[in-house]
Amino acid sequence: MQFLRDRGYAHEIGSEVTPRDVYRSRRECLRRIAAATAGTALAACAARDALGQAARPGKLAALAAARSAVPGALTMERATAYTDVTTYNNFYEFGTDKSDPAQHAGSLKVRPWRVSVEGEVRRARTFDIEDLLKLAPMEERIYRMRCVEGWSMVIPWIGYSLSELIKRVEPTGNAKFVEFVTLADRTQMPGIRSSVLDWPYVEGLRLDEAMHPLTLLCMGLYGEVLPNQNGAPVRLVVPWKYGFKSGKSLVKIRLTETQPQTTWGKANSDEYGFYSNVNPQIDHPRWSQATERRIGEDGVFQKKRPTLLFNGYQTQVSQLYAGMDLRKFF
Ligand SMILES: Nc1nc2c(c(=O)[nH]1)N[C@H]1C(S)=C(S)[C@@H](COP(=O)(O)O)O[C@H]1N2
Numbered sequence: 001m002q003f004l005r006d007r008g009y010a011h012e013i014g015s016e017v018t019p020r021d022v023y024r025s026r027r028e029c030l031r032r033i034a035a036a037t038a039g040t041a042l043a044a045c046a047a048r049d050a051l052g053q054a055a056r057p058g059k060l061a062a063l064a065a066a067r068s069a070v071p072g073a074l075t076m077e078r079a080t081a082y083t084d085v086t087t088y089n090n091f092y093e094f095g096t097d098k099s100d101p102a103q104h105a106g107s108l109k110v111r112p113w114r115v116s117v118e119g120e121v122r123r124a125r126t127f128d129i130e131d132l133l134k135l136a137p138m139e140e141r142i143y144r145m146r147c148v149e150g151w152s153m154v155i156p157w158i159g160y161s162l163s164e165l166i167k168r169v170e171p172t173g174n175a176k177f178v179e180f181v182t183l184a185d186r187t188q189m190p191g192i193r194s195s196v197l198d199w200p201y202v203e204g205l206r207l208d209e210a211m212h213p214l215t216l217l218c219m220g221l222y223g224e225v226l227p228n229q230n231g232a233p234v235r236l237v238v239p240w241k242y243g244f245k246s247g248k249s250l251v252k253i254r255l256t257e258t259q260p261q262t263t264w265g266k267a268n269s270d271e272y273g274f275y276s277n278v279n280p281q282i283d284h285p286r287w288s289q290a291t292e293r294r295i296g297e298d299g300v301f302q303k304k305r306p307t308l309l310f311n312g313y314q315t316q317v318s319q320l321y322a323g324m325d326l327r328k329f330f
C-alpha cells in the first residue's frame with residue numbers, strides 16, 4: 001500500500017536554510033530563553049501571546065479548565081498555531097491526507113455519544129459524554145505531540161487523567177492492559193470505505209501506563225471542546241508515546257488480562273510496536289527517529305529539532321519501564 005510506504009516521508013523536502021531563517025531562529029531562541037526564565041504559568045501565557053491569538057482562537061463551545069498541577073503537564077514550549085493543530089491531522093477514518101480530517105469530519109455526529117467501560121472491572125458502565133464532561137475537574141495540559149512520521153506539535157489540550165475514569169469502574173486483580181476502541185461508522189466516516197486499516201481503529205496500553213497521571217482523557221483543546229478532526233467528543237492523549245497510540249473518538253474502553261492487538265500492529269508489527277514510546281535511538285525500519293520537524297517552526301530548527309527520549313517526559317515515566325529492554329519492547 002503506497003500510503004503505508006509514504007508514512008513519514010511527507011515532509012522530507014524543501015528545507016533550504018536562508019539567512020532570514022537563521023535570523024528568525026535566533027529571535028526564536030531569545031524568545032525561548034525569556035520564556036524559560038518566567039514561571040511555568042507565565043511562560044504558557046507567553047506561548048499563547050506569542051501566537052498573537054486569543055485564548056479561544058476557534059468558534060466551538062468554550063470548555064473551562066484550570067491549569068494542570070500534574071508534574072510535566074505544562075511545557076513552556078511555544079504552542080503550535082490553532083490552524084495547524086486543526087488542519088494538519090491524522091484521522092484515517094476521514095481519509096489519509098493531512099487535510100482530509102478537517103475537510104470531511106463535519107459529518108461526525110458527536111451527540112448523543114456514549115463510552116462503554118468494561119472487561120476486567122467490578123463496575124462495568126456506559127458513560128454518557130455529558131457524564132464524562134462532569135466526572136472530574138477539567139485541566140489544561142500543554143503537551144508535546146510527536147508523530148511516528150517525524151513531525152511534532154505542542155498542543156494545549158483539555159481533559160483529566162484517564163485514571164479518574166478507570167478508578168470509578170474498579171479494575172479486578174486480573175486487569176493488566178487497557179484496550180481503546182474508536183468509532184467505526186461508514187455512514188459518518190468516508191475513510192472507512194477504504195481498507196487502508198482494519199477498522200475500528202484500536203489501541204492499547206498497559207494498565208500502569210493507562211493509570212499514569214499524564215495519560216489524558218481529552219475533551220478539548222485551545223479552550224474549547226474538541227474539533228471533530230482532533231477526535232471529538234473524547235479521545236486519548238499519551239504524550240510520551242508516538243501519536244498513533246492516542247485513539248480519537250473513543251467508544252469503548254476495555255480492561256483485559258492479555259495484551260490487546262492494535263490496528264497499526266496488525267498492519268505492520270515490525271514497524272509499530274505495542275509500546276511505541278518516543279525514542280530517538282530506535283529508528284523506524286524505514287527512517288530515523290533521531291530528529292523531528294516541529295510544525296509551524298521555520299528556520300534552522302526545521303527537521304533538525306532533536307527528538308527526546310519519552311518525548312521529553314523521561315522524568316515522569318521512565319520508572320514504568322525500569323529493567324525493560326526498550327529495544328525488545330519497542
Ligand atoms: N481513530 C483514530 N485515532 C487516531 C488516528 C486515526 O487515524 N484514527 N491517527 C493517530 C495518529 S497517527 C496521530 S499522529 C494522532 C493525531 O492527532 P491530531 O490530529 O489531533 O494531532 O491521532 C492518532 N489517533
Ligand SMILES: [Mo]
Binds near residue numbers: 090146242243244
Ligand atoms: Mo501519527
